[in-house]
C-alpha cells in the first residue's frame with residue numbers, strides 16, 4: 001500500500017481535469033490527476049470542436065495556448081440552413097466583435113498532456129477502482145489501484161472531473177442530489193475525413209429528412225454529422241450511405257460542392273440533457289460532464305466544463321492564497337446558474353433544428369408541432385433580434401465573478 005498526499009485530488013484526465021490541474025499548478029497549488037484509461041485512449045475520443053472565448057482565455061491563463069493560437073481557426077459566424085436556404089449568423093457583428101475558435105478537443109487534450117508531462121506533475125493513467133472517502137469530513141482521501149498496487153491519496157479537496165459515467169457524482173447520496181434528465185429519440189452519427197470542409201464556416205441544417213451539421217478541424221479535415229435513429233448501428237452506415245444522406249440534407253449549393261472521401265472515424269453519440277444539483281458535496285466538487293450533459297447542437301458541453309473549471313480554480317486560489325475557506329460554499333450556485341443557461345440554449349437549438357416528436361405530442365390531428373417550430377425558425381432567422389438571440393448565446397454568456 002502506497003500513501004500519497006496532495007492539496008487537490010483530480011479524478012479524470014478529460015479537458016476539465018487536465019485544465020484545472022494546469023491552472024492550479026500555475027498558482028502553486030499541488031494536485032494529482034487519476035485517470036481510468038490510458039492517455040492514448042483519451043486522445044482517440046473525437047468530440048468538441050468549437051471553443052468560446054472563455055475556454056480559449058483559460059488555455060492562455062494555463063500557459064498552454066501556443067498551438068491553439070497558431071492553428072485554431074477564428075470563426076466570425078456560421079450558417080443555419082432551413083428549407084434549403086442558408087442564413088448567416090454574423091457572430092462578430094451581432095455581438096460587438098465576439099467570435100468562436102474552431103480547435104478540436106483532441107488537440108486541447110494533447111496540449112494539456114504535453115504541458116503536464118513537461119512540468120512533471122503527478123498523473124496516474126489506468127488507475128482502477130477509484131473510490132472517494134470521507135468527502136464530508138476533515139480528511140478526505142481517494143483510494144485506487146495502479147499497476148496492481150493499492151494507493152491512498154490524502155487531500156484537502158476532490159475535483160470530480162470524471163465525466164458522465166464516473167464515480168464522483170455517485171458519491172453524493174441519492175437523497176441529497178436532484179438529477180434532471182431528458183433523452184432525445186435520436187443520436188448523431190459523426191464522420192471525420194481528410195477532405196477540405198464544404199464551407200469555411202459551420203452549417204447547421206434543418207431539413208425534411210433530418211438534421212445535418214458541416215463542421216471541421218482544419219482547412220483539410222472535415223467533421224460532419226447527421227441525426228439517425230437511436231437503434232441504428234454505426235456498422236449499418238457505409239461511408240457512401242453517409243455522404244448520400246448528408247447531401248440530401250445540405251442546401252443544394254453546398255451539396256454540389258461537397259468533397260467526399262474515406263472516413264477516418266465514425267461513431268454515433270446519443271443526445272441527452274442532464275443536470276445534477278447540487279454540484280458540491282462537502283469537499284467534493286463536480287466539474288464538467290460529471291455534473292451536466294448537453295446535446296451537442298449548441299456546442300456547449302466543453303464550454304460549460306470550462307466555466308466550471310474557471311469558477312473552481314478561482315475559488316481554490318482564494319482558499320490557498322487568502323485562506324478564505326468559506327468561499328468554497330459558493331461553487332455550486334455560481335456554476336449552476338451558467339449551466340442552466342447553456343442547457344436551455346442547447347435544448348432549444350436541438351428542438352429548432354431536429355424533427356422532435358416532443359413538438360407534436362399534443363397534436364390531436366395534423367402536424368402543428370413541427371409547423372410551429374418551422375415558423376419559429378423562419379421568424380428568428382429573418383429577424384436581427386432573432387439572430388442576435390442565437391449569436392449571443394452561441395459565443396457564450398459571460399463568466400460570473402466570485403462574490
Ligand code: RFL
Pocket residue numbers: 011012013014015016017034035036037042046047048049050051105127130161162163164165166167188190269287288289290296298299300301302303304305
Ligand atoms: P470527459 O471528457 O468525459 O472526461 C472525463 C474523464 O474521466 C475519466 N474517468 C475516470 N477516471 C478515473 N476514475 C473513474 N472512475 C473514471 N470514470 C471516468 C474518463 O476516462 C475521461 O477521461 O469529461 P470533461 O473533462 O468534463 O469534458 C467534457 C467534454 O468532453 C464534453 O462536454 C464535450 O466533448 C461535449 N461536446 C462538445 N462540447 C463543446 O463545447 N463544443 C462542441 O462542439 C462539442 N461537440 C461534444 C461535441 C460531445 C460529443 N460527444 C461524443 C458526446 C460533439 C460530440 C459528438
Ligand code: PHB
Pocket residue numbers: 047048049050202215216223296297298299300
Ligand atoms: C464539432 O465540430 O464536432 C461540432 C461543432 C459544433 C457543434 C457540435 C460539434 O455544435
